[in-house]
Amino acid sequence: MTEGKKHTFHHALKIVEEACIGCIHCMQVCPTEALRVRNGKAVLMPERCVDCGECMKACPVNAIIVEQDDFHNIFQYKYRVAIVPSVFIGQFPRNIPTREIYSGILESGFTHVFEAEHGARLLGEEISKYQKEHASLKPVISSFCPAVVRLIQVKFPSLVENIMLLKAPLDIAAIAYRKKLVESGVPENEIGVFYITPCAAKIAAVKSPVGESQSPFNGVINMNFLYNKVFSIINRSDRKSCQVPDKEQLRDTEMLWSLTNGETGFATGRSLAIDGIQNVTEFLEDLENDSIGVFDFLELRACDQGCAGGILSVANRFLCAERLRNRANDYIKESRNLNTYAGTVNTFKDYLLENIGLEPIKPRAAFALDENMDTAMKKITRARILYSHLPAIDCAACGSPGCKALAEDIVQERAAITDCVFIQKLMLIHQDIKPDQSFDMVEKVWGKKKFADIALKKDDI
Amino acid sequence: MIFEYQIEGGDFTKAGSASSEVKKILRQLNLEPSLIKRIAVAMYEAEVNVVAHAYRGTMTVDIDTGRIFIAVKDEGPGIEDIEKAMTEGWSTANEKVREMGFGAGMGLPNIKKNADELKITSTPGTGTKVEITCFTRL
Numbered sequence: 001m002t003e004g005k006k007h008t009f010h011h012a013l014k015i016v017e018e019a020c021i022g023c024i025h026c027m028q029v030c031p032t033e034a035l036r037v038r039n040g041k042a043v044l045m046p047e048r049c050v051d052c053g054e055c056m057k058a059c060p061v062n063a064i065i066v067e068q069d070d071f072h073n074i075f076q077y078k079y080r081v082a083i084v085p086s087v088f089i090g091q092f093p094r095n096i097p098t099r100e101i102y103s104g105i106l107e108s109g110f111t112h113v114f115e116a117e118h119g120a121r122l123l124g125e126e127i128s129k130y131q132k133e134h135a136s137l138k139p140v141i142s143s144f145c146p147a148v149v150r151l152i153q154v155k156f157p158s159l160v161e162n163i164m165l166l167k168a169p170l171d172i173a174a175i176a177y178r179k180k181l182v183e184s185g186v187p188e189n190e191i192g193v194f195y196i197t198p199c200a201a202k203i204a205a206v207k208s209p210v211g212e213s214q215s216p217f218n219g220v221i222n223m224n225f226l227y228n229k230v231f232s233i234i235n236r237s238d239r240k241s242c243q244v245p246d247k248e249q250l251r252d253t254e255m256l257w258s259l260t261n262g263e264t265g266f267a268t269g270r271s272l273a274i275d276g277i278q279n280v281t282e283f284l285e286d287l288e289n290d291s292i293g294v295f296d297f298l299e300l301r302a303c304d305q306g307c308a309g310g311i312l313s314v315a316n317r318f319l320c321a322e323r324l325r326n327r328a329n330d331y332i333k334e335s336r337n338l339n340t341y342a343g344t345v346n347t348f349k350d351y352l353l354e355n356i357g358l359e360p361i362k363p364r365a366a367f368a369l370d371e372n373m374d375t376a377m378k379k380i381t382r383a384r385i386l387y388s389h390l391p392a393i394d395c396a397a398c399g400s401p402g403c404k405a406l407a408e409d410i411v412q413e414r415a416a417i418t419d420c421v422f423i424q425k426l427m428l429i430h431q432d433i434k435p436d437q438s439f440d441m442v443e444k445v446w447g448k449k450k451f452a453d454i455a456l457k458k459d460d461i
Numbered sequence: 462m463i464f465e466y467q468i469e470g471g472d473f474t475k476a477g478s479a480s481s482e483v484k485k486i487l488r489q490l491n492l493e494p495s496l497i498k499r500i501a502v503a504m505y506e507a508e509v510n511v512v513a514h515a516y517r518g519t520m521t522v523d524i525d526t527g528r529i530f531i532a533v534k535d536e537g538p539g540i541e542d543i544e545k546a547m548t549e550g551w552s553t554a555n556e557k558v559r560e561m562g563f564g565a566g567m568g569l570p571n572i573k574k575n576a577d578e579l580k581i582t583s584t585p586g587t588g589t590k591v592e593i594t595c596f597t598r599l
Contacts, residue, residue, distance in 0.1 A: 155488070157488075157494035157497065158494040158495060158497045158498035158501070159498075160494065161494075285481060285484075286477070288484065288497075288498060288501050289477055289480055289481075289484075289501050289502060289505035290501070290502040290505065290506075290571070291477060291505055291509070363494050365488070365491055365494075367485075367488040367489055368488070368489060368490065368491035369489045369490075369491075370491065371491055372491075373490055373491060373492070373526050373597065374526050376489060376490045376491055377462050377490065377524060377525075377526070379489075380462065380486060380489055380490070381462055408489075
């Protein structure tokens, strides 16, 4: 019925232990309560994390990072393809021509550049067909944002069947370009296709794909990393000329695909676009109750402003979105005569259509307290009793994100009631524990260093 | 395992809050996703009915391994003709309520569609009791 607990999930978000100072910021913003503090360090619960990146944004000391493939990995391949999302172009001001940016990508070490949104052309046509073929499934929920797909798997298992089982533009683009090279006689093992990612969720999706047995990408390069590289290349004073890659033209609507409302224009019927993981969560709650009327299509994105708000985006997200819209306007003028399109995606259309589908996506039920219903009921009952003895201030000093979470952690044997500082005070006053025991309890959660760091010396106050 | 929630009549800002709480519990039980959805829809409709029509009410949720039982009991005007109220599109909600997006006359039929068993008892002038049962199919 649901995937077992043993399943491992790859996460791109990593906590750098040496940098983590042990605070509660990340715990408090996590939409799936996937973080705890133990021994003074944040700890991730892999089965719950959806890789949305909220914790990384909230961390005051940059102790949460996005892992990435070593850039030198690309040189394992003779043919090195960068699949670039249009938000990468949005990182640069409008006066830098796109060909200059692409040229910079090539100079950084890639041999080919292809825009991820080329896949949008085909997908755009397929969405309404999919809606028609699945008329009983309303609404169809876009599978574009991998963090949202995971959020639904983890928190809204009953909505998993609404997820559109079609690949995202970037995956289609990757398959298309690989096919193009193979057809031109390049040996498959000499091709490395890399995605330039604006977010952590896509990395996780490449490393442990949902709905496909293997990702079409050989690796992922973080967008901020490549931005720095390309920026310095473009600004190099001794730069002679830019090598202009052979570029296929995107349509304006395709270019804007990854921004908020980028997809809804391709869907039929009543559709809605929602961005921001908290907004999405709130909306899905209502959707699950059937309380918000009938929608045909939902575009749900974890980040504000869509991919322009990705955690690896360097530019201000509003600025990035504005730049893309401006560039798209320029494109409209250029792309009027593009009705007879003969690009890569169109050339391999039949092949891509055979491969556009995703396998069924399974719920993950990460909030189930036990696989056995009877045991789960006993745990719920106990957690409620425990909760009634907790102060309900959600201070998180216990190392769990709130009092309810602590009660659940206790029944799951991940925490003890004595982790609550209020309970400790009560036990002290009733002489159930000694002061040094109470100290040890807090130290277990927040680590020895915390106390060493804050220890007062005589002259301090 | 029994839970009880109060429902305030007329307060649409809080309509659905009891259902949301119950849904959290259902998620912790590792129930079949389709069953969670059916219960969520049925109890939400029942809760909104109290908000839309009654003065106040209670939602009692009784869970055992075989079934989820939800009783929504209200103090309110009651239903004159239950059979008629079960007809799709039939509604006594006033225009104001309809403007809010409620009272389309789909509430009770929608509960019936999603519940395995539904029992409605009502005394006009006193109140209504809606009892929903969904089996877990162990």
